[in-house]
Amino acid sequence: MTSRDPPFGKLISKLRAMGSLDDEDVRAIEVLPSRLARANARGQLVRNGDVPAECCLLIEGYAARSKTAVDGRRQIVSFHIPGDLLDLQHLFLPRADHDVQAITGATVVWIPMAALRSLIASRPNVGAAFWRDALIDASIFREWVLNVGRRDAKTRIAHMLCEFIARCEAAGVGTPQRIRLPFSQDEIADATGLTPIHVNRMLRELTEDRLIRRDGREITIDDWRGFQRAAGFDAAYLHAAA
Amino acid sequence: MTSRDPPFGKLISKLRAMGSLDDEDVRAIEVLPSRLARANARGQLVRNGDVPAECCLLIEGYAARSKTAVDGRRQIVSFHIPGDLLDLQHLFLPRADHDVQAITGATVVWIPMAALRSLIASRPNVGAAFWRDALIDASIFREWVLNVGRRDAKTRIAHMLCEFIARCEAAGVGTPQRIRLPFSQDEIADATGLTPIHVNRMLRELTEDRLIRRDGREITIDDWRGFQRAAGFDAAYLHAAA
């Protein structure tokens, strides 16, 4: 990673960590046509039902993918960090089945679908890396089904925090020791299928249990191993670089 | 579909429905090396932590994909029907992060990963179809996160039934009018994040509400539209052939 991240820097280092990209592949990604843009907190990046012609790459800031039930209840199904492609699936599934929005101010880059399509056609390694990335996303969704379906509130929140921290660390954003959470308690509630009120109480209990320390949205974890154990967290499902 | 389904019949018609496979592509799938096998109910097809060398294609019968929390609580994350590839992801993610087991007696076919790898390398259309299939799986996982996170017990069970019925119908197995469920109430509980006892009561209530009629595991739905509405079910996320 360079000190001044070029637009594709984090994406390339992520793909590199998990696949076999040669210099040609990297070059092909770097010359992808792209349009830099800025999103406000709560800005919509992908809208349910849309047929996007561009793919959104998150450069800086954080985003959440969410679905809404007919009665209006909202469920966040994943969080995204810099370097994540937010809707690569629209290469093959034209119509969006969910929303993606920035949860902080964010910098993104829009890449024409057509360019990505020809990229993966001409560079099979890149196609494989993208595919693999999509499969990791799917693995994370499965873990979330387990999280929301079979873990109690406190463990569930702890698990969500573990995942977020582990992914941020792998992406070189923050350390397990001390991290600034980008999400409000409302957003944690929507991600865990709980009520913001209950999230608040559980965060208090996690603090009382000395598993975390909090200062606003800044979180400190003194015993990272112990916290993972308490959360029932096993990073295998993230399929990080072996 | 032929009257005597050849091993790849259902898979090919599924891929055909959603992509553009030419005759060469179909031929390439049909000549895939494969090993026919039989699995008992509850037989393990993929085991968490394994590094499978073959990919499992479900020919007949039903299967469930599940994960287990550290405290032993189990969550089913998807159901599978004939024509589904059960672990295509191991093309790119060597180590299984979950279990797959037959929930009825089942017929499967094992295909060497290497053969699949060269198939997608030589036939880009097939690769795209597989990729698309994986993305639909991911979309279903997202819907399950919403289902388990934000719907009440009765709606949640109804939604799960809707999805199963819709997928069976699309695959040409059964009709919405009348369908035999392959799963026990225990399995419905594990899929919905509920208790089997509560599943039983909710099934009773769905019956009392005249949304379904039951005769053992045989279910009849008189008003399919009305049932979908009651379940908050919108099939868009299945991304069926446009």
Add this chain to the structure above:
DNA sequence: CGCGCGCTTGATCGATCTCAAAGGTGGTGG
């Protein structure tokens, strides 16, 4: 200075779980 959003806390309610037990049903072996 005031307003809005997010955080915090208390009190009560209710959906779902847990514990307990009985009744079916289909398959298997004697």
Add this chain to the structure above:
DNA sequence: CCACCACCTTTGAGATCGATCAAGCGCGCG
């Protein structure tokens, strides 16, 4: 052919986790 066994379904009673309703607080921003 029957008897048993394993597994599944059903029902009741009581406990509990997390939701809902209701306020108040603090801080950043216009």
